Amino acid sequence: MGFRCANCGGNILFDVDSQSMKCQHCGTMISPDEFEVKNSSTGENVPGEYFSGPGQAGESMTASAGSAEGTSAANYAGSVLTLFTCSSCGAELQGTEDSQVGFCPYCGGQSLLKAPGGSRAMPERLIPFQVSKDRCRELFQNHTKKVRYLPKILRDASHLQNFTGIYMPYYEYDVEMGASSIVGTKVVESTPRYDKINTYRIDASVNGQYCGVPYDASQYYDDEIAARILPFDMKKERPFRAAYLSGFYADASSVPAETYYRDAEETASDDIVAEVARKVKMQDGITVEKNSSHVEAHTRSHHSTMFPLWFLTWRKNNRVVYAVVNGESGKVVSDLPVDMRSFSLGCAAFAVILFLILELLFQPTPLITSMVSLVAGILMAASINSSTKRIFEKETHANDKGWTAGKDPKIAKEGSATRKRYPTVAEWLRKHLTSFLFVLAISISVLINGSAVNLPIVSVFIALGAVLYLFITVRKILGWQKSMPQRRPLAAILLVAAAVIINAAIVFISPVNDAWYYMGDAACILILIIAAAIMLQVYNISTTRPLPRLFDRKEVQ
Amino acid sequence: MSNRMYTLTRPNMINRRTGTDLLKKSLLLVLGVLIICTFLPAVSVLAANQLVVEDDADILTPDEEARLIRDYSAITEYMGAAFVTTDVASAGTSAFAEDYAISHYGNSPAVIFVIDMYDRELYIYSNGTALKTITRADARAITDNVYKSASRGDYYECADRTFSQILGKCRGERLARPVKHITNALIAVLCGILLNYYLTVYSRIPDPEPRTKGEVNVSVTRQMASMPGISLALPIVLSSVKHYKNRSSGGSGGGGGGHSGGGGGHGF
Structure with a gap:
C-alpha cells in the first residue's frame, strides 16, 4: 500500500522541490498536512477522497500525542507504511511500497523484502527532505572533485544513482543550565623582563535552557557519521506526517534516550563556555581556560525526531563504504578510501x-x-x-x-x-x-x-x-x-x-x-x-x- | 742562512774599495733573507708549481712521494694542492686541514688532502674558488670512493686515486657516484610514498564542526529557544603572577668572515 492520487489513482510521492505531495502520473500537488489530515481522520486511504480544504494541521497531530487525532495519525502511519527487512544484513526499514527501488543503506544490498509485522514507533517531529536526489548527487560530485586518488566507482554517475533517501531517528535533548565556574587569564603588564598575568573568576549567569542538542537514536547508525553530518536547522522541523516518508525509508529508534544525557550536558556546557569565552575576550581581553571552566547542566527532557539523509553504500571485500549527504543542508560526509x-x-x-x-x-x-x-x-x-x-x-x-x-x-x-x-x-x-x-x-x-x-x-x-x-x-x-x-x-x-x-x-x-x-x-x-x-x-x-x-x-x- | 751564503762568497774577491758597499749590500741581503724567511711558510707553497707532500706520519716511501708529485703537480695549474699526513692528536681532522690551508695558502685557492692516522680519518679540504671546483659533496664522494684503500693500509693507492679524481674534476670530468644515485633513488621512492601518503591522508581529515547550529545569544532562538542569554558580571581577580622571561633572549651579533672553506671526509 502507498499513497494514491485522488484524481487518477497514481502514486503520490513527496516532492522535495515543491515540498508537496506530487502525483507521479497527473502532477497533482497537495500539502502533506492536508493530505494526511483527511486520510488519517477517516482511517482510510481511498483514491479521490483526500481533504482539499484549508490546512488543519495542528500540533496535536503527532504519533505519540495520545489524543484521538494522534492515535488515528499513528494508525494511519501504520496503515500506509510497510516494514522492509534486508535479507543481507537484517536491517529493518519502513517505507512505502514505492521506496522499494532503493538499496539498503546499511549494507548496500539490493534485497529489501517486505516483512511481516506492523510499523515501528514514529517520532514526534521530522525535518522533511530539502535536498533532492539530483542535487544530492551534484553536491557529492562537488565534494569529491578535489579528492585525490578516489576510487573510480565513487565518481561513476551510474553508481551515484544508488543514493537512497532515509529518515534517521535522532533524539533532541533539552538541557537546563545552572551555576558556572569559569576561569580566565590576561596579561596585564608586559615588560622585557616579565609578563604579569592575572587569573580571573568570571561570574557568568547562564540560567536557562539549552534546547535541541541532537544525538542519533538508531543503534546501527554509526555515531561518528551521525555527529559529523550535523548540524540540522531545527527551524525546518515539522510535526511528523507519514506522507513525508513517501518515496523514502525510515529507520526506527533503537537506543534508549538516556544514553546521551551526559553527552548532551557536556555539549551544552562546552558551547556555553565557548560563548562566554568569546564575549569575555571581546569585552575584557580575558582568555578563558576552557579545560578549567564548566557550566552545570542537567538534561530535563528529550523528544524524538527524524532527520533526512541521503545514503550511498558501496560494498567491497566484505567492507562497506558510506557516503552520506545531509538532506537538509546538503553537507557531505563520506568515507574516502584510496585507489x-x-x-x-x-x-x-x-x-x-x-x-x-x-x-x-x-x-x-x-x-x-x-x-x-x-x-x-x-x-x-x-x-x-x-x-x-x-x-x-x-x-x-x-x-x-x-x-x-x-x-x-x-x-x-x-x-x-x-x-x-x-x-x-x-x-x-x-x-x-x-x-x-x-x-x-x-x-x-x-x-x-x-x-x-x-x-x-x-x-x-x-x-x-x-x-x-x-x-x-x-x-x-x-x-x-x-x-x-x-x-x-x-x-x-x-x-x-x-x-x-x-x-x-x-x-x-x-x-x-x-x-x-x-x-x-x-x-x-x-x-x-x-x-x-x-x-x-x-x-x-x-x-x-x-x-x-x-x-x-x-x-x- | 745568511751565514751560509756569506761562506759561499770567496774571501779573495773582497777589496778594500768596495768593502763598505759590499757590507751594505750584505746587510740588505741578510735583511731581505730574514724577511723572506719570516714569510716563508705563507709564500713557499704559493710559489711552488708542484704538489706539496708533507708525510709527517711517514706512511709513504720517498719513491711514492716522488710519483705523487710527478703525476699530480698538474693540479697546481688550477689551485694549490697538498697531501698531508699526520699521526698526532689534533682538534679533529677537518680542523687540522682547515688550519693547514689557512696557514699555508691564506685566501688563495687550494685543496688539501689529509690522512689523519691518529683519528683514522681521511679529509679533503678546499677553500676560496677551489671550493667551487671541489665542493663538499665532491670531497665526500671522493673520500667515499677511496676510503677502502686506506682501510687496507694502501695509502699510496688512496692518495693516488684521490688526486686522480681531484685532477679529473679540475679538468671538468664528472665524479663516479654510484652509491649516491642508488641511495638517492631509494630515499626518493620512500620519501615520495610517505609524502604522497601524508598529503592524501591529511587532505581527507574533515574540519570539525559544531554539533548544534544555533548560537548562544539572546537574539538567536533557533535552537536555544529558552536561552535567556548570558549576563557577565565584572571579573574577579583570583591571582596575579609575574612570569619572568628568558634573559638570554637578547644578544649581539657581529664578527666577520674573510675565509671560506669546507670539505668532506671519511673514517677508515
Missing part, C-alpha cells in the same frame, strides 16, 4: 621529482641515510598505529555509544562512555616519547659538541627512540589484533619494526665499512617501501566499515 593504482602513479611522480632534487642538492652519507630511514620508520609506525586504532574502534564499535547502549541497557543508564578523560602521566609520556627523545638527543649533542649538532649522537638517540616506539606500537597492535579479523596491520608494523631494528643495529655498531651501512640502509628502505604499500591497505581498511549484521535488532519503544 591503489592512481596512488602508486602519484608516488612515482613524487619520487621522480624528489630524486632530481636530491641529485642536485644532496650527497647522502651512510649516517644521514640511516637517520632518514629511522625517521620514516617512526612516521610509518605512527600512521599504522593510528589506522589500526580506527579499525579496532570500528570493528568493536568502541566509540559507538549507541551500539553499545543498544546491546547493554546498563551502559545506557550510566551514559558515561564518552566522558572526557585526561591522559595519565604514563600515557602522556608514551605519546610523546619520540619527540622527547629527539629533543633530548639534540640537547645532549649540543652540550657535548658546543653549538653544533653532533649527528652520530643524534642518530643513536633517534635509533633508541625508534626501537622503543616500535616496541610500544607492536604491543598495542597485538592487543587490538585479538578483536580484529584483519592481519594486515600486524604485518605492516612487523615489517617496519624489522627495518628499524636493522637500521638501529647499524647505527649502534657504526661499522667503518660503508658497504654495511649502505646495504643495511638499502634493505631497510626496501622493507619500508613494502611496508608502506601494506600501510596504505591498512589505511583503506580504516576508512571502511565492517559489513553490518543486524539480525538481532531490538526496538526501543
Whole structure:
C-alpha cells in the first residue's frame, strides 16, 4: 500500500522541490498536512477522497500525542507504511511500497523484502527532505572533485544513482543550565623582563535552557557519521506526517534516550563556555581556560525526531563504504578510501621529482641515510598505529555509544562512555616519547659538541627512540589484533619494526665499512617501501566499515 | 742562512774599495733573507708549481712521494694542492686541514688532502674558488670512493686515486657516484610514498564542526529557544603572577668572515 492520487489513482510521492505531495502520473500537488489530515481522520486511504480544504494541521497531530487525532495519525502511519527487512544484513526499514527501488543503506544490498509485522514507533517531529536526489548527487560530485586518488566507482554517475533517501531517528535533548565556574587569564603588564598575568573568576549567569542538542537514536547508525553530518536547522522541523516518508525509508529508534544525557550536558556546557569565552575576550581581553571552566547542566527532557539523509553504500571485500549527504543542508560526509593504482602513479611522480632534487642538492652519507630511514620508520609506525586504532574502534564499535547502549541497557543508564578523560602521566609520556627523545638527543649533542649538532649522537638517540616506539606500537597492535579479523596491520608494523631494528643495529655498531651501512640502509628502505604499500591497505581498511549484521535488532519503544 | 751564503762568497774577491758597499749590500741581503724567511711558510707553497707532500706520519716511501708529485703537480695549474699526513692528536681532522690551508695558502685557492692516522680519518679540504671546483659533496664522494684503500693500509693507492679524481674534476670530468644515485633513488621512492601518503591522508581529515547550529545569544532562538542569554558580571581577580622571561633572549651579533672553506671526509 502507498499513497494514491485522488484524481487518477497514481502514486503520490513527496516532492522535495515543491515540498508537496506530487502525483507521479497527473502532477497533482497537495500539502502533506492536508493530505494526511483527511486520510488519517477517516482511517482510510481511498483514491479521490483526500481533504482539499484549508490546512488543519495542528500540533496535536503527532504519533505519540495520545489524543484521538494522534492515535488515528499513528494508525494511519501504520496503515500506509510497510516494514522492509534486508535479507543481507537484517536491517529493518519502513517505507512505502514505492521506496522499494532503493538499496539498503546499511549494507548496500539490493534485497529489501517486505516483512511481516506492523510499523515501528514514529517520532514526534521530522525535518522533511530539502535536498533532492539530483542535487544530492551534484553536491557529492562537488565534494569529491578535489579528492585525490578516489576510487573510480565513487565518481561513476551510474553508481551515484544508488543514493537512497532515509529518515534517521535522532533524539533532541533539552538541557537546563545552572551555576558556572569559569576561569580566565590576561596579561596585564608586559615588560622585557616579565609578563604579569592575572587569573580571573568570571561570574557568568547562564540560567536557562539549552534546547535541541541532537544525538542519533538508531543503534546501527554509526555515531561518528551521525555527529559529523550535523548540524540540522531545527527551524525546518515539522510535526511528523507519514506522507513525508513517501518515496523514502525510515529507520526506527533503537537506543534508549538516556544514553546521551551526559553527552548532551557536556555539549551544552562546552558551547556555553565557548560563548562566554568569546564575549569575555571581546569585552575584557580575558582568555578563558576552557579545560578549567564548566557550566552545570542537567538534561530535563528529550523528544524524538527524524532527520533526512541521503545514503550511498558501496560494498567491497566484505567492507562497506558510506557516503552520506545531509538532506537538509546538503553537507557531505563520506568515507574516502584510496585507489591503489592512481596512488602508486602519484608516488612515482613524487619520487621522480624528489630524486632530481636530491641529485642536485644532496650527497647522502651512510649516517644521514640511516637517520632518514629511522625517521620514516617512526612516521610509518605512527600512521599504522593510528589506522589500526580506527579499525579496532570500528570493528568493536568502541566509540559507538549507541551500539553499545543498544546491546547493554546498563551502559545506557550510566551514559558515561564518552566522558572526557585526561591522559595519565604514563600515557602522556608514551605519546610523546619520540619527540622527547629527539629533543633530548639534540640537547645532549649540543652540550657535548658546543653549538653544533653532533649527528652520530643524534642518530643513536633517534635509533633508541625508534626501537622503543616500535616496541610500544607492536604491543598495542597485538592487543587490538585479538578483536580484529584483519592481519594486515600486524604485518605492516612487523615489517617496519624489522627495518628499524636493522637500521638501529647499524647505527649502534657504526661499522667503518660503508658497504654495511649502505646495504643495511638499502634493505631497510626496501622493507619500508613494502611496508608502506601494506600501510596504505591498512589505511583503506580504516576508512571502511565492517559489513553490518543486524539480525538481532531490538526496538526501543 | 745568511751565514751560509756569506761562506759561499770567496774571501779573495773582497777589496778594500768596495768593502763598505759590499757590507751594505750584505746587510740588505741578510735583511731581505730574514724577511723572506719570516714569510716563508705563507709564500713557499704559493710559489711552488708542484704538489706539496708533507708525510709527517711517514706512511709513504720517498719513491711514492716522488710519483705523487710527478703525476699530480698538474693540479697546481688550477689551485694549490697538498697531501698531508699526520699521526698526532689534533682538534679533529677537518680542523687540522682547515688550519693547514689557512696557514699555508691564506685566501688563495687550494685543496688539501689529509690522512689523519691518529683519528683514522681521511679529509679533503678546499677553500676560496677551489671550493667551487671541489665542493663538499665532491670531497665526500671522493673520500667515499677511496676510503677502502686506506682501510687496507694502501695509502699510496688512496692518495693516488684521490688526486686522480681531484685532477679529473679540475679538468671538468664528472665524479663516479654510484652509491649516491642508488641511495638517492631509494630515499626518493620512500620519501615520495610517505609524502604522497601524508598529503592524501591529511587532505581527507574533515574540519570539525559544531554539533548544534544555533548560537548562544539572546537574539538567536533557533535552537536555544529558552536561552535567556548570558549576563557577565565584572571579573574577579583570583591571582596575579609575574612570569619572568628568558634573559638570554637578547644578544649581539657581529664578527666577520674573510675565509671560506669546507670539505668532506671519511673514517677508515
